[in-house]
Amino acid sequence: MSDFAGQTWRVVIVEDNAHTRHHLEQCVRHNPQLVLAASFGTLSPALTWFGRQGADLLLVDLGLPDGSGLSLLQHVRDRWPGCDMLVVSMFGDEASAVASIEAGAVGYVHKDDDATDIAETLLAVKRGASPISPMIARHLLRRMQPQQTLAGATGSATPPNKSSSTGAGQEDPHVALSPREHEVLGYIARGFSYAEIARQQGITVHTVQTYIKKLYGKLAVHSRGQAVYEASRRGLLGALDQPPA
Template sequence: MPTRVLIVEDEPEFMHRFSSAVLADPSLCLTAAVGTGQAGIAMLDLQTPDVLLVDLGLPDMKGVAVIDHAARHHPACDVLVVTMFADDDHVVASIEAGASGYLLKDASAERIAASIHELRAGGAPISPGIARRVLERFRTRSRPVVPGPVAVPAAPPAEASPLTPREGELLRMIAKGFTFETIGTLLDISPHTVVAHVKKIYRKLAVHSRGEAVYEAGQLGLL
């Protein structure tokens, strides 16, 4: 079944380019292309698309408000921001509102279509120009503690970890659901290097899959 895409973009040139990118891919289906935030919210509620492609500079409201509505009322809908804004405030606000991907408008039509597929596969496509901002935010964000009736053993001291700092960082990204391609972009390393690190992590934790690695790392207090 084709992935249903809703586009919210007020500039005709970009609306046409984004729409063409979706229509050119037979595995994607353009449900609507609208030019205001209000129309975007209405289409979200009416059509419940699989992917929302949204600009941030809309004429009637901030694009972040549309993202927030999608996250609150349609959590199964993946949100891809495509915008001209590359500053920290817009990037962070979009991600915190619920966006899973963030591209700049200089992205090619092929890149946009590929990013939609990456989103649906659980990835987080990000333009290289802003990847370091996301990485810095990721590194400084504290991990929430979920209270529970069962006492959780204290995490082992850092020196007891079998993983190197880079392997630990990469494992935390895996736990967040980032694809190997996205991890490579964020860490500025090749996909081959990412795979090499992952193999070392699997070997050190005596596991054979991403899920097992995340579970075992959680049990050992490494996340």
């Protein structure tokens, strides 16, 4: 955490509800490590703004009057890859959460959550966390359950290391993770920062980073959000236990 001492981050907010937007703006303004770079109530001016300049953090709603926040996520991801993006939305369905992660969001917070100061959440994102609402996390954790149930019902005539009816040339869905990698993956899925994972596991932050690097390599991903989505899609999260508090 000392690496970020004295550092400030430029934040852009895109939220159509004036009351909510004002609250988010105040949270950002009252934190000395955050600078409110811009705030918009609709999609169009936000797209125009990011067409000219970037930011360190984007806080965006999905349901905007003139379009979907997903369009902005995709635009910022492609043009400003160094900008970490967090969704704050009323949409709590699996499709919205997965679409946001695919579009580049590193976190997804539901507006109904009793969340702490959003400024602390934004700072946690810059420290490496991927905050995901418990309701959203449950959707992601259950994403592969129907396929798992079907696989169990068909028996085990096909060995795990053999090609299945999905056809040759497709990815191997079986990713071998060590027990510690499974544990770290579980913490990532629940939004723990590197430092928090290190404390829970009794290891150093450097060791946590090493495990996460191995996870990224095995899942062929490049961010925490992608890792959660890919692990869930492959059914690697369904059997994980809740990490201790």
